[in-house]
Ligand SMILES: Cc1cc2nc3c(=O)[nH]c(=O)nc-3n(C[C@H](O)[C@H](O)[C@H](O)COP(=O)(O)OP(=O)(O)OC[C@H]3O[C@@H](n4cnc5c(N)ncnc54)[C@H](O)[C@@H]3O)c2cc1C
């Protein structure tokens with residue numbers, strides 16, 4: 001069936017984010033003769049509309065008031081975009097902003113949202129599949145009201161290709177918000193983002209101490225600082241060994257690099273929910289029965305303290 | 319300051335994957351044998367956040383509410399033992415098999431009935447279905463502002479000062495009261511109640527409100543009021559069989575792995 005789809009885009013440095021392009025790619029596939037629109041809010045929105053591949057229409061406001069997302073301001077604009085686009089499906093990123101916008105937009109439109117969708121298909125109606133029970137299960141939902149709203153996990157669709165939106169509709173400038181942002185602290189990120197890196201090397205609680213991450217970082221560096229980034233399990237993040245911005249998993253980030261190396265990580269379902277899409281998983285764990293070996297293609301059973309330095313040596317041999 | 323903590327009882331999310339079973343015909347999770355249900359982890363943390371505010375603001379009160387089976391009393395008692403003042407269980411067959419929206423409808427109705435509530439604290443997501451929306455739907459129902467995924471929350475300024483965890487950093491946010499806050503694990507560990515507190519909580523009566531007490535229509539709650547329909551629940555496939563790198567020494571194992579990854583042009 002044809003669907004009119006509104007993609008709620010996000011901008012980073014004036015460009016549509018990769019998740020925005022992925023949602024547009026998904027929308028291209030699902031529209032089946034219907035329309036794809038995009039909503040873009042904040043500095044550079046109009047210019048970014050031209051880069052929103054796959055959308056024919058863009059609802060925009062260049063008002064800088066939208067740059068730091070205050071949900072109430074965004075919701076007011078998005079309600080207009082939903083009404084004017086005639087959307088029966090609204091796609092929102094499963095991001096910091098989208099986690100708040102999805103449920104609240106659905107409530108305002110007297111409909112429902114499926115959160116964190118990894119797959120959306122039209123098979124006798126729209127079906128939304130998402131991890132549940134910490135990734136132990138997958139659950140497929142339908143939504144009986146319109147518009148159906150879904151938040152979409154990163155890397156769930158291929159990025160859209162083709163021309164951006166030509167038809168531009170202006171949305172009002174940011175209105176009132178009862179909440180007020182009083183400060184912002186960027187995570188200190190050195191090197192590649194884990195969501196962009198071709199190789200992610202992650203450390204877990206089995207590293208035993210924050211110093212273990214130094215050696216994990218050395219392994220990433222030996223693979224190449226232009227290729228590899230360092231992630232962490234939540235247990236390691238909760239212990240304060242590594243920053244939350246590097247957490248992989250259900251409540252952290254979704255990564256799907258070519259190579260994921262899990263060092264001293266047990267492979268809990270909530271962790272795997274963030275990395276099971278990796279092309280190749282390598283596990284280093286001293287427990288041969290660790291859950292991670294159920295997901296890994298290659299594994300080494302052993303103590304990371306000796307295995308990781310050996311790997312670094314081996315890589316340095318070239 | 320009167321804070322309501324919304325607490326859900328769930329199957330233990332630390333259940334080993336091998337013990338995780340589903341009843342595919344009925345799209346239900348089969349409770350693992352011998353593993354008791356628990357208070358959803360983030361809700362315990364939300365309770366901790368509420369109790370710290372209570373301790374910092376004399377004359378404050380914390381009420382814990384839970385919608386669920388009779389067994390959810392245990393989750394309520396746990397939060398009472400931590401130091402909450404009162405507990406309300408929302409248990410009625412009409413509430414069963416609902417979705418996030420109907421759950422929020424019931425919880426919001428209970429909050430309205432309590433009347434003098436200044437803030438509602440929820441977990442960032444219930445660790446069973448991992449939706450992360452009930453807190454926000456309560457906020458929309460009550461017409462309150464919200465702050466989600468908090469790692470810090472204190473009273474001050476216009477109402478609440480909240481530090482939120484974003485993808486790439488943190489945000490400080492000020493929200494006027496009344497407001498909804500959802501709390502994340504970055505907040506820290508909840509307190510462990512001591513034996514005398516557990517015993518005192520065991521003696522406390524938990525109020526039970528049914529659908530009639532909340533003045534809700536049976537068509538608006540439970541399965542009848544649901545908009546989100548679970549069509550299928552299944553266990554995802556794992557990867558294939560792992561190939562373990564053999565070798566007499568770590569160096570030999572490492573060499574085998576690097577050779578493998580190079581042969582496959584992954585490195
Ligand atoms: C709702 C919810 C959401 C969650 N979200 C996330 C999430 O987003 N991301 C996440 O990661 N977790 C998440 N978790 C937590 C998850 O359930 C696990 O507790 C966590 O992933 C465990 O981290 P870990 O593997 O580092 O630690 P552990 O489970 O303690 O595993 C440590 C591993 O290290 C191995 N080891 C120990 N010493 C050595 C050594 N010397 N050499 C080699 N191996 C060694 C051990 O054999 C073990 O397998 C979530 C949990 C819940 C309930």
Ligand SMILES: Nc1ncnc2c1ncn2[C@@H]1O[C@H](COP(=O)(O)O)[C@@H](O)[C@H]1O
Nearest residue numbers: 324325385440441443444449450451452
């Ligand atoms: N049945 C329930 N009873 C009490 N609180 C709940 C219930 N369901 C959800 N909540 C609250 O809402 C939060 C988010 O739940 P969810 O949207 O289901 O992930 C939980 O962490 C709880 O604080």
